Each structure stands twice: as structure tokens, then as C-alpha cells.
Amino acid sequence: MHQVxxxxxxxxxxxxxxxxxxxxxxTSGKGGVGKTTTTANxxxxxxxxxxxxxxxxxxxxxxxxxxxxxxESRVTHHLLDVLEDRVTVDDALIxxxxxxxxxxxxxAQSREKDDVETAKMQALVAALRERFDYVLIDCPAGxxxxxxxxxxxxxxxxxxxxxxxxxxxxVDRVVGLxxxxxxxxxxxxxxxPQLVKKGKMLSVEDVNAILRLPLxxxxxDEPEIIVTTNRGEPLALRKENATGAAYHAIAAxxxxxxxxPPMPPAVKPTLLERIGSLVGRRRS
Amino acid sequence: MIEFLKxxxxxxxxxxxxxxxxxLVLMTDHLELAPEMIETMKRELVDVISRHVExxxxxxxxxxxxxxxxxxxxxxxxxLSVNRPNGKVAPAAAPxxxxxxxxxxSAAVSNGETKPPRKxxxxxxxxxxxxxxx
Numbered sequence: 001m002h003q004v005x006x007x008x009x010x011x012x013x014x015x016x017x018x019x020x021x022x023x024x025x026x027t028s029g030k031g032g033v034g035k036t037t038t039t040a041n042x043x044x045x046x047x048x049x050x051x052x053x054x055x056x057x058x059x060x061x062x063x064x065x066x067x068x069x070x071x072e073s074r075v076t077h078h079l080l081d082v083l084e085d086r087v088t089v090d091d092a093l094i095x096x097x098x099x100x101x102x103x104x105x106x107x108a109q110s111r112e113k114d115d116v117e118t119a120k121m122q123a124l125v126a127a128l129r130e131r132f133d134y135v136l137i138d139c140p141a142g143x144x145x146x147x148x149x150x151x152x153x154x155x156x157x158x159x160x161x162x163x164x165x166x167x168x169x170x171v172d173r174v175v176g177l178x179x180x181x182x183x184x185x186x187x188x189x190x191x192x193p194q195l196v197k198k199g200k201m202l203s204v205e206d207v208n209a210i211l212r213l214p215l216x217x218x219x220x221d222e223p224e225i226i227v228t229t230n231r232g233e234p235l236a237l238r239k240e241n242a243t244g245a246a247y248h249a250i251a252a253x254x255x256x257x258x259x260x261p262p263m264p265p266a267v268k269p270t271l272l273e274r275i276g277s278l279v280g281r282r283r284s
Numbered sequence: 285m286i287e288f289l290k291x292x293x294x295x296x297x298x299x300x301x302x303x304x305x306x307x308l309v310l311m312t313d314h315l316e317l318a319p320e321m322i323e324t325m326k327r328e329l330v331d332v333i334s335r336h337v338e339x340x341x342x343x344x345x346x347x348x349x350x351x352x353x354x355x356x357x358x359x360x361x362x363x364l365s366v367n368r369p370n371g372k373v374a375p376a377a378a379p380x381x382x383x384x385x386x387x388x389x390s391a392a393v394s395n396g397e398t399k400p401p402r403k404x405x406x407x408x409x410x411x412x413x414x415x416x417x418x
Contacts, residue, residue, distance in 0.1 A: 165302050165309075172310055176317065199297025206303050210310065 023135040025154035029170030031141030034189040039138040041236040045251035047102035051133035057107035058150035059140040070232020080108040083120045113146030125153025157182035162190045163202035186213040190221040193267040217250035338364040
């Protein structure tokens, strides 16, 4: 006996068959804020939760997701090979070497973003959604055709923002371009709690007072990210690392799990502050 | 003033400056990206004013001006004539002036700026979101 009618009204975007996976574009407008690193780590975290995950590097001409995942030597076919029907999607999908159920569709390196046909990209993402629980699309920087193609097949968006004026401004613009359809959620990346505490960096609250988006997660500016990227091993492989765990928290939240709201990483109080709090003096 | 002192004593980091600059720049960005909204607003503004005085619709100027810490709406709306004086003393507006710069029921400008009454028909402070305590 299966239920015929849904009890509560569903938003229009979710009328599709229940089994269909979620297609999420990771975007930011500005370059260098950590879209690719976030895609790699979030994909790893989602797959380690047991979901089937496909990552699409939509940054045609500037392929990078493969090297961040340590898969650069395994790329034989790429996105445009699939879009232009030279190979099947299965030929082009590369299985991750650290994580089961995680697959990468690499970008074409020797082509340009304008070579991608929007309709074909949409069809590809639609096809992948039938086979994967999550399709994460790593969007190129900018708001031109490359952005539009990356966004075309997605039905949700995660916007990545660093606590910098330029990044916030660009995210604001991108969110304006995305409109309501993508229900964008925010990941604040490269936060430096020490600087925030000293009033030298925009805080999570500052950023989101401006952007006003559902906050999906906060990632600290963690030196280990550099080390793990050097090695091609996403930090999300290491759950014991606070930042690795932060990616897992994002994955859990994305999956609808009721995990505590994202908190900026803790800062140890300085000796002076500890004395201060003993005396009861208020510092801000 | 307090702000200045705070800054002087280094209590307020640069993040406050960042926040303030972002707030302003995003307001201007949003205006720039919504020309239809401005047109609609202009029209509605004129409609409201036209209920009381006759204005020269062809020579209306509406501009946004970035000032030190605020964004101001500056509208120059030439008045052609003032309708029914209603028995009461009409505000200091001379009817039938081609490009009347009537000093007006000025919506109390708080910022202590002493601009000449020139160009100030209406001024709206748009201080969105939480401004810091100052």
C-alpha cells in the first residue's frame, strides 16, 4: 500500500520522481574563494555518509578538481567528450581513489567555456541525477556563459564566500543572478577567528547580515587544507580534524540532518582575557 | 565622534570599516541593477506630489548620492503651480515659477549637513540594516 497523495504541498521544483538525486552548483562569482576545495571535500563527506556522489568540474579550460582530489593521472575523458557524444558518461566518470561511491567528471583542459552547449549540460545533469544521490557542480568564477552553463542543470546552489569585501559583494551579485529558483545556501570559507575577535575580519554575523542566506557551514582558514591539497587528499578524509569535521557537518546539514547550527571555530581565550573574565571586565 | 575615538584607540578594527563600505556599495549596486525599480519609484513619487501641487514631469531629476556614510535620494521636482490653497497659509512656495526650487516641508535632515536649499526637494535617508551603535 503506497501513499498516493502527498500530505503537504511540495515546492514546484520537487515534483519530479522521488528517487531523483539533487543537483547542486557550488558558485561564488569571485575566484579563489575555495569552490573547488569545497566541492572536493563536500563530495567526499557526502559519499562517506553513504550517498552516491558525482562531481562535475564545469571550469572548462581550467581543470582543477581532478588535482585537488588526487585523480589527475586517471583522467582519460572529460566533460566535453561526453557532451559531444564521443564517449559515454560511464567512460568519463572517474572513481575516487579514497572514497567509494564518489565519481568525478573532469573538465576539458584544452577547450573553452563557450564550447559547452547549455542544453546538453542540462541533459547530462538530468541523466546523472537519475543515478546519483548528489550531483555537485563546481562552477567557474565569473558570471558569464561558463557560470550559466554550470548553473543550468542544477536545482540548488551553495554559494561560497570568504569574509572579504570583494567576495561578499560578488556573492551578493551571484545570488541576485540565481534568483529564487536555487534556494542558495551559504558556506563561509577561510574564516580566521582570531582576526574576527580582534575586529580585523568580518564575522559570520557581519557577512550574513549583508547576504541574509541560510547558513550551511563555516570553514576556518586551516593550514592543513594546503597540506592536504598538496597531496591530493581532501581534508574531509580526516574526521578528527576540526575542519574535516566541519565539512562532514555541512554534508549532514545538506542531507537534512538536524546538526547544531554552524558555529565559527572556537578561539582560545588569551591569558589576559582569562584574567579579564575573572575580574569581570567586559571586553569586546 | 565616539566612532572616531574608538578608531583612534584601535578598539574598532577594520572589519567595521569593511562592513560599512560593503553596506553602502551594495546599496548602490542594487540600485544600479534595478533601473525599472527606480523608474517606478520616480513615477510614484511624482504621483504623490502631484496630488498636492502641479509639477513639471518632463524635468524631474532623481539621483542617488553617496555621502560620507549614507546614501541619499535627491530629487529635483520643478513645481508649476500650487493647487487649492485650502484656506490655510500656503507653505513658502511661490506658484508659477518655471523651475521652482521651493523650500519645502523638508523631511528633517538629521545628519547636520547644511546644504543650500538648492536641489533639495526630498531627501530620504536610506539607512538599511543595523548600523552600529556609534
